[in-house]
Amino acid sequence: MRRLTWFNATSLTLGFAFLYLPMIILITYSFNESKLVTVWAGFSTKWYGELLSNQSFLDAAWVTVKVAVASSTIATILGTMAALVLVRAGRFYGRTLFSGMIYAPLVMPEVITGLSLLLLFIGIGLDRGIFTIILAHTTFSMCFVSVVVSSRLATFDRSLEEAALDLGCSAFDAFRLVTLPIIAPAVISGWLLAFTLSLDDLVIASFTAGPSATTLPIKIWSAVRLGVSPEINALSTIMIGIVAVGVISASLITKRASLRQQADERAAVHA
Amino acid sequence: MRRFTLIFLPYIWLLALFMVPFLIVFKISLSDIATAIPPYTPTLDFTEGWQGIKAFFSALDLENFAFLTTDDLYWKAYVSSLQIAFFATFLTLLVGYPIAYGMANAPDHWRPTLMMLVILPFWTSFLIRVYSWMGILSTEGYLNQLLLKLGLISEPLIILNTPTAVYIGIVYTYLPFMILPIYSALERMDGSLLEAAEDLGCSRIKAFWLITVPLSKTGIIAGCFLVFIPVIGEFVIPSLLGGSQTLMIGKVLWEEFFNNRDWPVASAVAVVLLLILIVPIVLFQRNEQKQREAEE
Numbered sequence: 122m123r124r125l126t127w128f129n130a131t132s133l134t135l136g137f138a139f140l141y142l143p144m145i146i147l148i149t150y151s152f153n154e155s156k157l158v159t160v161w162a163g164f165s166t167k168w169y170g171e172l173l174s175n176q177s178f179l180d181a182a183w184v185t186v187k188v189a190v191a192s193s194t195i196a197t198i199l200g201t202m203a204a205l206v207l208v209r210a211g212r213f214y215g216r217t218l219f220s221g222m223i224y225a226p227l228v229m230p231e232v233i234t235g236l237s238l239l240l241l242f243i244g245i246g247l248d249r250g251i252f253t254i255i256l257a258h259t260t261f262s263m264c265f266v267s268v269v270v271s272s273r274l275a276t277f278d279r280s281l282e283e284a285a286l287d288l289g290c291s292a293f294d295a296f297r298l299v300t301l302p303i304i305a306p307a308v309i310s311g312w313l314l315a316f317t318l319s320l321d322d323l324v325i326a327s328f329t330a331g332p333s334a335t336t337l338p339i340k341i342w343s344a345v346r347l348g349v350s351p352e353i354n355a356l357s358t359i360m361i362g363i364v365a366v367g368v369i370s371a372s373l374i375t376k377r378a379s380l381r382q383q384a385d386e387r388a389a390v391h392a
Numbered sequence: 393m394r395r396f397t398l399i400f401l402p403y404i405w406l407l408a409l410f411m412v413p414f415l416i417v418f419k420i421s422l423s424d425i426a427t428a429i430p431p432y433t434p435t436l437d438f439t440e441g442w443q444g445i446k447a448f449f450s451a452l453d454l455e456n457f458a459f460l461t462t463d464d465l466y467w468k469a470y471v472s473s474l475q476i477a478f479f480a481t482f483l484t485l486l487v488g489y490p491i492a493y494g495m496a497n498a499p500d501h502w503r504p505t506l507m508m509l510v511i512l513p514f515w516t517s518f519l520i521r522v523y524s525w526m527g528i529l530s531t532e533g534y535l536n537q538l539l540l541k542l543g544l545i546s547e548p549l550i551i552l553n554t555p556t557a558v559y560i561g562i563v564y565t566y567l568p569f570m571i572l573p574i575y576s577a578l579e580r581m582d583g584s585l586l587e588a589a590e591d592l593g594c595s596r597i598k599a600f601w602l603i604t605v606p607l608s609k610t611g612i613i614a615g616c617f618l619v620f621i622p623v624i625g626e627f628v629i630p631s632l633l634g635g636s637q638t639l640m641i642g643k644v645l646w647e648e649f650f651n652n653r654d655w656p657v658a659s660a661v662a663v664v665l666l667l668i669l670i671v672p673i674v675l676f677q678r679n680e681q682k683q684r685e686a687e688e
Binding site: 159199206236345353357369 | 395398399401402403405406407409410411412413414416417420487490491493494495497498504506508509510511512513515516517518519520521523524525526527528530532533534537564567621622624625626627628631632642645646649655658659662665666669673676677
């Protein structure tokens with residue numbers, strides 16, 4: 122029954138046109154000569170030049186990258202631990218609360234998460250800045266990481282790990298040498314997800330940033346509230362480009378990895 | 393011991409940075425606004441011992457919640473958020489289902505690419521995706537230019553800063569959340585069921601309603617909740633595309649906090665928003681549970 126009828130072809134064409142046209146228009150107009158964003162006046166890369174010479178954007182970009190790398194790395198470690206707890210720890214005191222706290226941030230409106238963290242930071246007298254954004258981002262993205270990793274752990278064959286333990290591996294070595302390589306794709310995609318979430322976040326960062334640290338989304342936000350601007354179009358194009366390269370290469374890598382894994386498994390069966 | 397560390401670290405982190413902040417929000421929602429640092433009373437003072445704690449608790453009240461019911465703005469904002477979320481979810485389903493259906497029926501070797509094309513926008517900045525519509529929908533925007541050139545309209549349409557723009561923005565940004573669960577439900581479907589129905593004289597449209605739709609029900613429900621729940625508290629879309637006409641509670645909370653600096657009322661708004669969200673979240677969890685049980 123897999124056939125491409127005219128109906129399916131039309132809905133796919135229209136659907137993907139809807140998903141991609143706004144971004145294609147944005148990218149096209151970032152190369153527009155004119156300051157008036159809606160009037161085409163010839164090809165130019167001058168807005169990229171203006172953008173790269175604008176120190177405040179560069180500063181914001183640097184803050185954003187620092188926050189994203191730090192928070193996604195801590196979130197991956199904590200999230201993987203949390204996934205191990207969820208899948209393996211069995212019953213312990215407060216388990217329901219624990220899994221509740223893992224799943225709740227996924228559906229929590231950002232305005233509430235942001236507000237509550239800000240009130241905490243003020244309550245304990247922590248100065249707001251890069252550090253508080255990292256704490257905030259780590260907290261919500263570790264939950265995403267743990268969901269991604271725990272779905273991989275749930276299908277993991279534990280007998281492999283038991284075999285390693287029987288053959289004299291310490292529990293930590295068994296984790297490092299057997300479990301981790303197998304769940305690695307999930308851990309990596311968890312990290313990437315956390316990284317992107319942090320890169321993207323406007324609302325929580327606005328609450329927790331304070332005056333000393335400005336991230337790129339906060340910077341973009343204050344610019345676009347005044348309307349469409351060619352510099353922001355250029356910046357958006359750069360960000361879309363980075364994401365596109367990242368997603369496409371990641372999907373190629375996972376495809377290669379899964380092909381290799383299949384080959385390995387076949388070899389193991391035949392050996 | 394190792395097991396203890398494993399549990400202990402993420403547990404403590406979430407307690408300190410997720411649970412405690414909530415309790416603080418809850419507590420401040422019961423406090424009164426004050427011109428002080430922090431701008432609310434009472435604050436807990438342990439130096440006064442038991443008397444201090446007693447004074448603290450007796451100063452807490454439901455005044456802010458009463459205030460939410462007296463001012464029209466708040467309950468209107470809650471109702472309009474729910475309405476917008478409801479209609480936007482329905483529209484997203486109408487747009488998303490045919491795409492998911494087309495994907496599930498596409499030739500096998502196309503599907504990884506189609507899948508990647510749906511996921512790609514999801515990794516792209518939310519803010520940028522919403523922003524991209526500002527240029528399209530504004531009065532001098534690309535859509536109006538196109539329609540004027542084609543002679544379909546004689547005056548530019550006013551779309552930006554209206555609820556229509558908010559709906560477009562929501563459908564656009566949340567579409568992948570609707571497509572993916574429906575697609576995964578449709579993909580698992582056994583095609584021979586449809587063949588059997590056709591052999592037995594069922595028309596294709598009837599077969600669609602009697603077989604395809606019921607079998608993709610879990611995907612539809614999951615997709616709808618994945619759109620409905622986050623849209624209720626949405627802030628970016630109504631602020632950039634909705635203008636002053638669109639009232640949504642996420643925006644009200646933001647303004648209450650950043651513009652009016654009324655922390656206790658902002659906290660009360662947050663608590664009520666959470667209470668409203670509990671219902672769809674519990675229903676969503678139940679749907680997921682049912683799906684898991686069905687798979688086992």
